[in-house]
Amino acid sequence: MIISVASGKGxxxxxxxxxxxxxxxxxxxxxxxxxxxxxNAHLFLNPVMEQKKTVYAxxxxxxxxxxxxxxxxxxxxxxxxxxxxxxxVLTFPELCHSCGGCMAxxxxxxxxxxxxELGVVEIGRRNHIGFVHGRLRxxxxxxxxxxxEVRSHTRSDQPAIIDAPPGTSCxxxxxxxRTDFVLMVTEPTPFGLHDLKLAVEAVKLLGIPRGLxxxxxxxxxxxxxxxxxxxxxxxxxxxxxxxxxxxxxxxGKLVVEEMPEWNEPFRTLYLKIQEIVG
Amino acid sequence: xKELVVISGKGxxxxxxxxxxxASLAENKVMCDADVDAADLHLLMxxxxxxxxxxxxxxxxxxxxxxxxxxxxxxxxxxxxAISENFEVDPIECEGCGVCVDFCPEDxxxxxxxxxxxxxxxxxxFGSMVHARLGIAxxxxxxxxxxxxxxxxxxxxxxxxxxxxxxxxPGVGCPVIASLGGAAAVLIVAEPTVxxxxxxxRVAQLAAHFKVPGMVCVxxxxxxxxxxxxxxxxARENNITTVGRIPFDxxxxxxxxxxxxxLEYAGNSKVRNTISEIWLRVKNKLAx
Numbered sequence: 031m032i033i034s035v036a037s038g039k040g041x042x043x044x045x046x047x048x049x050x051x052x053x054x055x056x057x058x059x060x061x062x063x064x065x066x067x068x069x070n071a072h073l074f075l076n077p078v079m080e081q082k083k084t085v086y087a088x089x090x091x092x093x094x095x096x097x098x099x100x101x102x103x104x105x106x107x108x109x110x111x112x113x114x115x116x117x118x119v120l121t122f123p124e125l126c127h128s129c130g131g132c133m134a135x136x137x138x139x140x141x142x143x144x145x146x147e148l149g150v151v152e153i154g155r156r157n158h159i160g161f162v163h164g165r166l167r168x169x170x171x172x173x174x175x176x177x178x179e180v181r182s183h184t185r186s187d188q189p190a191i192i193d194a195p196p197g198t199s200c201x202x203x204x205x206x207x208r209t210d211f212v213l214m215v216t217e218p219t220p221f222g223l224h225d226l227k228l229a230v231e232a233v234k235l236l237g238i239p240r241g242l243x244x245x246x247x248x249x250x251x252x253x254x255x256x257x258x259x260x261x262x263x264x265x266x267x268x269x270x271x272x273x274x275x276x277x278x279x280x281x282g283k284l285v286v287e288e289m290p291e292w293n294e295p296f297r298t299l300y301l302k303i304q305e306i307v308g
Numbered sequence: 309x310k311e312l313v314v315i316s317g318k319g320x321x322x323x324x325x326x327x328x329x330x331a332s333l334a335e336n337k338v339m340c341d342a343d344v345d346a347a348d349l350h351l352l353m354x355x356x357x358x359x360x361x362x363x364x365x366x367x368x369x370x371x372x373x374x375x376x377x378x379x380x381x382x383x384x385x386x387x388x389x390a391i392s393e394n395f396e397v398d399p400i401e402c403e404g405c406g407v408c409v410d411f412c413p414e415d416x417x418x419x420x421x422x423x424x425x426x427x428x429x430x431x432x433x434f435g436s437m438v439h440a441r442l443g444i445a446x447x448x449x450x451x452x453x454x455x456x457x458x459x460x461x462x463x464x465x466x467x468x469x470x471x472x473x474x475x476x477x478p479g480v481g482c483p484v485i486a487s488l489g490g491a492a493a494v495l496i497v498a499e500p501t502v503x504x505x506x507x508x509x510r511v512a513q514l515a516a517h518f519k520v521p522g523m524v525c526v527x528x529x530x531x532x533x534x535x536x537x538x539x540x541x542x543a544r545e546n547n548i549t550t551v552g553r554i555p556f557d558x559x560x561x562x563x564x565x566x567x568x569x570x571l572e573y574a575g576n577s578k579v580r581n582t583i584s585e586i587w588l589r590v591k592n593k594l595a596x
Contacts, residue, residue: 040319040478067479070503129405168513171482197345225346280532282502
C-alpha cells in the first residue's frame with residue numbers, strides 16, 4: 031500500500047503527518063520525501079544516510095564535425111532548447127525536457143546525450159523506517175523527473191508513505207500518481223479550503239481514494255468541514271492547534287515522541303486508511 | 309517602476325497575508341498573484357474581474373484510431389510512457405514534446421493546443437491586480453507565471469505605477485524561477501522552524517543564483533527565538549537585509565476568515581505598527 035500525503039496549500043502539516051504516521055507504525059515502512067524543492071522530512075526523522083547519488087536528465091550534445099546544420103533538431107524541439115544560427119548549433123540544456131526527439135530525428139547521427147544535473151537522491155534508515163528523499167539542485171526548474179527517481183526506490187514488499195509537494199500541477203501529480211490512497215492535510219481557513227478544493231479535483235482526476243486530516247482544527251471557520259461533508263471526503267483525524275506542537279515542530283521534534291499520547295491517534299489513522307484501501 | 313516579489317521557499321509561512329498587508333500600505337502600485345498553482349490572494353482582495361483571457365499551454369498528442377496502424381513506433385519513441393498498449397495517449401503523462409506526432413508514418417497523431425488556464429485583470433479596493441488560474445493537474449505553470457508577470461508589468465508601466473508587488477509561489481522549482489527574472493528585489497517570508505530555516509536557505513541561494521537582491525522577515529518569530537536568530541544570522545552571512553520580525557498572532561487567521569487584510573481587520577493593534585515599520589524598511593531598500 032502506498033499512501034501519498036498532499037495538501038494543495040503549503041505549510042498545512044503534510045510533513046508532520048507523514049513523519050509522525052511513519053514513526054507511530056511499528057512495522058517496516060518506507061517514507062519517500064517527494065517534496066524535492068524543499069525536502070523537510072529528514073529534519074524530523076534524522077535518518078542515517080547510507081547512499082547518495084546524483085541524478086541527471088539526458089540533454090543533447092552535438093558533434094559539430096558530423097552536423098550538416100540541416101536544422102531538423104531545432105524544428106522538432108518544442109521547448110526551444112536547440113537553435114541553429116548559420117553554422118553554429120546552440121543548445122540550451124536548462125530548457126530541454128529530455129524527450130530525445132532531436133537525437134531520433136538527426137539524419138547524421140550527430141547527437142548523443144549528456145546529463146544535466148537535476149539534484150541528488152539520498153537513501154537512509156531510521157529504525158523501522160526506510161528513508162528516501164530527493165533534493166533538487168538550486169537553479170534547476172524541473173522537479174518531476176527527480177520525483178520519479180525518488181519513487182523508483184519504492185519497495186513492493188512494504189507499505190510506503192510519500193510526502194508530496196504543495197500545489198496541484200505536475201510535481202504533485204508525479205508524487206501522487208499510482209498511489210493507493212491520498213491523505214489530504216488542510217487547515218480550516220479560507221486559504222486552506224480554496225487550495226484543498228483544487229487538490230481534491232486533482233486527486234479525483236487520478237481516481238485515487240482519499241481522506242482528510244484537519245490540522246489546527248480549532249482555528250478558522252467551518253468551511254472545510256462543510257466542504258468535506260458535501261464531497262463525502264472522510265475526516266480521518268483532527269489535530270487542534272497547540273503551541274506545544276508548534277514549538278516541538280519548530281525544533282525538529284516529532285509530536286509522537288514529545289507527546290506520546292499522539293501515537294494512538296496516528297495508529298488509528300493508519301488503520302482507517304487500511305480499511306478504506308481494503 | 310520596480311517589482312518586489314514576495315516568496316518563502318516553504319509554504320504556509322504567511323506570504324500571501326503579508327503581501328496583502330503591504331499592498332494595502334503601498335501607494336501607486338499594481339498587484340500580481342504569481343502563485344498560479346494555488347492562488348489565494350483573490351480571497352483577500354475580492355477582485356472585480358475586468359478582463360479575462362485564456363492561457364494556451366503546449367500541445368497534447370491525440371491518436372486517431374481510424375488512421376493508426378498500431379505499428380508501435382510512437383510507443384517506442386515516447387520517453388514519458390504516455391501511450392498505452394491500445395494506442396491511447398494519457399493526457400496527464402503526455403509531456404507535449406510532439407515527437408510521436410512528427411514520426412508517425414501514418415500522420416495519425418494530432419497535436420491540439422490545450423487551454424490550460426485563465427488569467428485576469430481585476431480592480432480591487434487596493435488598485436489593479438493581475439492573477440490567474442492554472443487548470444487542475446496542468447503543466448506549464450512557469451509559462452503562466454511569466455505571462456501574468458509580463459501583463460502586470462505592462463499594466464504598471466501603462467498606469468505609471470511606481471511598484472509592482474508580486475505574490476510568488478512556494479518552492480525553488482520552475483514557477484519560482486519564472487517569478488524571479490528581472491525583479492528589483494525579493495522579500496523572503498520565513499518562519500522560525502527547522503524547516504523554515506532549511507527552506508529559506510535554499511530560496512536565498514536561488515535569489516543569489518539569479519542575482520536578485522534579497523530581504524527577509526521572520527513571521528511568528530516568538531514561536532522559536534533561537535531559530536529566528538539563526539535565520540537572521542544566515543541572512544547576514546548571505547548579504548540579505550533583515551527587515552523585521554512579526555509575532556505570532558491569531559488576527560492573521562481571523563482577518564483571512566473575514567476576507568480582509570490583517571491591517572483592515574486589526575487596524576489599531578500592535579501588528580499594524582510592526583508591519584508598517586517593516587514596509588518602510590522594504591520601501592527604503594527599494595528606494596521608492
